[in-house]
Amino acid sequence: MHTASIWQGTAGETVFPPLQGRVAADVAIIGGGITGVTLAMLLAEAGRSVVLVEARRIGEGSTGNSTGNLYEVLSEQLYTIGERWDRSVMGEVADSRREAMALVERVAGRLGDCGFSRCPLYLYATAPAQIEVVEKEYEAALQLGLAARLEEGATPVPSLRALILDNQAQIHPLAYVQRLAQQIASPQCRIFEQSPAVAIDEKMHSVHTAQGSIRARDIVLATHTPKGIYLVQAEMVPRREYGIGLRLASGNYPDGIFWGMGDYRHSVRSLRAGNDHYLILVGEDHKTGQHDAADAFARLEGFARRKFDVGTVDFRWSAQHYHPADGLPYIGASHGSEVHIATGFGTNGLTWGTLAATVIADRILGRDNRWAHLYRANRLLPMKAAKGALEENLSVAKSFIRDYTTRPQTALDGIPVGGGALVEVDGQKLAVHRDESGTLSALSPVCTHMKCMVHWNGAERTWDCPCHGSRFDVEGRVIEGPALAPLARKPLPE
Numbered sequence: 503m504h505t506a507s508i509w510q511g512t513a514g515e516t517v518f519p520p521l522q523g524r525v526a527a528d529v530a531i532i533g534g535g536i537t538g539v540t541l542a543m544l545l546a547e548a549g550r551s552v553v554l555v556e557a558r559r560i561g562e563g564s565t566g567n568s569t570g571n572l573y574e575v576l577s578e579q580l581y582t583i584g585e586r587w588d589r590s591v592m593g594e595v596a597d598s599r600r601e602a603m604a605l606v607e608r609v610a611g612r613l614g615d616c617g618f619s620r621c622p623l624y625l626y627a628t629a630p631a632q633i634e635v636v637e638k639e640y641e642a643a644l645q646l647g648l649a650a651r652l653e654e655g656a657t658p659v660p661s662l663r664a665l666i667l668d669n670q671a672q673i674h675p676l677a678y679v680q681r682l683a684q685q686i687a688s689p690q691c692r693i694f695e696q697s698p699a700v701a702i703d704e705k706m707h708s709v710h711t712a713q714g715s716i717r718a719r720d721i722v723l724a725t726h727t728p729k730g731i732y733l734v735q736a737e738m739v740p741r742r743e744y745g746i747g748l749r750l751a752s753g754n755y756p757d758g759i760f761w762g763m764g765d766y767r768h769s770v771r772s773l774r775a776g777n778d779h780y781l782i783l784v785g786e787d788h789k790t791g792q793h794d795a796a797d798a799f800a801r802l803e804g805f806a807r808r809k810f811d812v813g814t815v816d817f818r819w820s821a822q823h824y825h826p827a828d829g830l831p832y833i834g835a836s837h838g839s840e841v842h843i844a845t846g847f848g849t850n851g852l853t854w855g856t857l858a859a860t861v862i863a864d865r866i867l868g869r870d871n872r873w874a875h876l877y878r879a880n881r882l883l884p885m886k887a888a889k890g891a892l893e894e895n896l897s898v899a900k901s902f903i904r905d906y907t908t909r910p911q912t913a914l915d916g917i918p919v920g921g922g923a924l925v926e927v928d929g930q931k932l933a934v935h936r937d938e939s940g941t942l943s944a945l946s947p948v949c950t951h952m953k954c955m956v957h958w959n960g961a962e963r964t965w966d967c968p969c970h971g972s973r974f975d976v977e978g979r980v981i982e983g984p985a986l987a988p989l990a991r992k993p994l995p996e
């Protein structure tokens with residue numbers, strides 16, 4: 503299945519060279535998503551020299567595969583923060599996110615055409631069991647003085663109760679980071695694409711790519727989840743989520759951010775790109791490395807066809823998010839490390855990533871930041887969240903043991919063209935893929951991060967690790983996640 507996000511299909515391109523040779527800067531930023539590019543802007547504005555390396559093209563990570571919505575609340579609902587922490591933390595979350603949204607608005611105003619607009623957000627229940635969720639969120643919004651009201655019948659999918667929150671926003675997330683990168687690139691702020699960092703030496707203050715290296719006083723892992731082994735990885739759940747971009751036969755597109763709660767959790771918005779108009783539908787998330795991605799696309803499309811007058815489905819994509827155990831992102835230095843990290847954004851990371859950039863910039867510049875303490879990456883978990891983290895670690899341990907003790911059932915000749923499977927050959931487990939010409943190739947199925955076993959993802963033709971979300975292509979190269987090294991190639995018997 504060909505997957506490309508609607509943002510990739512409706513944005514331009516960036517062309518920065520790969521890093522070659524040795525360079526030095528005040529700050530090395532690894533990762534060119536909204537976190538890395540915003541941080542590069544803030545540091546360059548403050549007079550620091552920056553080198554940013556991006557493994558692929560700017561914005562091609564989760565930023566360019568998101569839904570492009572910006573909001574003060576959270577997709578898991580703000581009231582859950584009040585339940586896990588307390589009301590004041592809930593207020594700080596909304597305040598800090600509002601501040602980050604205002605920064606995006608200012609930058610978007612300067613950049614020009616990157617689809618920024620203010621709009622309402624609708625949270626609505628399509629099943630009776632979800633009415634309580636909507637009402638609790640309404641109560642939370644009222645407590646914080648947000649511009650919220652309850653209404654019925656204002657949603658694109660029939661609903662039982664809807665909360666409307668005014669003055670939220672949308673952007674074209676890929677156009678935003680591309681334009682920003684193009685605007686800030688200068689001799690003082692150097693940007694390199696197609697330059698995956700393959701080693702990070704914290705003691706030597708150096709970052710290495712295949713053909714170059716950076717020496718920098720500060721190193722920032724703006725890689726969505728930090729590369730290497732960090733304690734926060736044990737507190738996060740990696741999840742994949744699916745998106746489709748379609749045209750409606752009626753041409754009747756709803757304006758706003760629409761979050762449906764019920765038998766399906768889905769996010770709906772529209773996008774106008776030149777003369778084209780699309781409906782975007784996002785949902786069907788599941789833990790990375792588990793479940794069949796093709797099924798998820800089929801369910802999402804089935805839902806779209808039942809609820810909307812679908813003309814054509816033009817885009818299909820999926821991307822990853824990392825859910826923190828206590829509902830808050832991890833920003834700053836992790837336990838026992840001076841490298842700066844920014845992760846645990848869930849599906850709220852366009853705003854969290856922008857906020858993380860301001861917190862890390864202030865940390866590097868030696869300035870106070872009023873949010874740094876709340877989101878510090880080395881915080882202790884509150885009791886209610888510790889239970890969730892423990893359960894997640896047990897689930898990772900169970901999957902680890904199951905994968906090592908279960909014998910794969912597929913034989914080599916059972917792997918279809920374009921497919922992949924774990925196969926036992928001469929007593930050894932291998933990750934085997936059959937390409938379009940029918941040729942088989944094998945990799946070690948042992949994830950290079952912390953040795954869990956990868957699973958085949960049939961829709962995206964990748965090997966995905968269920969433990970902390972590393973993903974590898976059929977050649978074994980790292981696509982995303984904490985792993986730095988590729989899967990080892992293995993010979994197959996004739």
Ligand SMILES: Cc1cc2nc3c(=O)[nH]c(=O)nc-3n(C[C@H](O)[C@H](O)[C@H](O)COP(=O)(O)OP(=O)(O)OC[C@H]3O[C@@H](n4cnc5c(N)ncnc54)[C@H](O)[C@@H]3O)c2cc1C
Pocket residue numbers: 532533534535536537538555556557558559560561562563564565566567568569570571572697698699700724725726729742743744745784820821822823844847848849850851852853854855982983
């Ligand atoms: C389906 C979906 C919908 C979402 N919708 C929304 C939404 O509407 N609103 C919202 O706020 N959030 C949303 N999110 C979450 C949001 O997209 C992310 O949290 C956010 O984009 C993270 O930004 P980032 O810059 O930290 O990471 P990314 O955008 O993933 O950027 C990290 C970059 O690091 C690069 N990288 C990785 N490893 C290396 C390496 N070794 N060397 C060099 N570069 C490397 C990657 O290629 C990538 O470009 C959504 C997420 C998903 C999955």
Ligand code: FES
Pocket residue numbers: 949950951952953954967968969970971972983984985
């Ligand atoms: S991502 Fe951690 S073991 Fe694979």
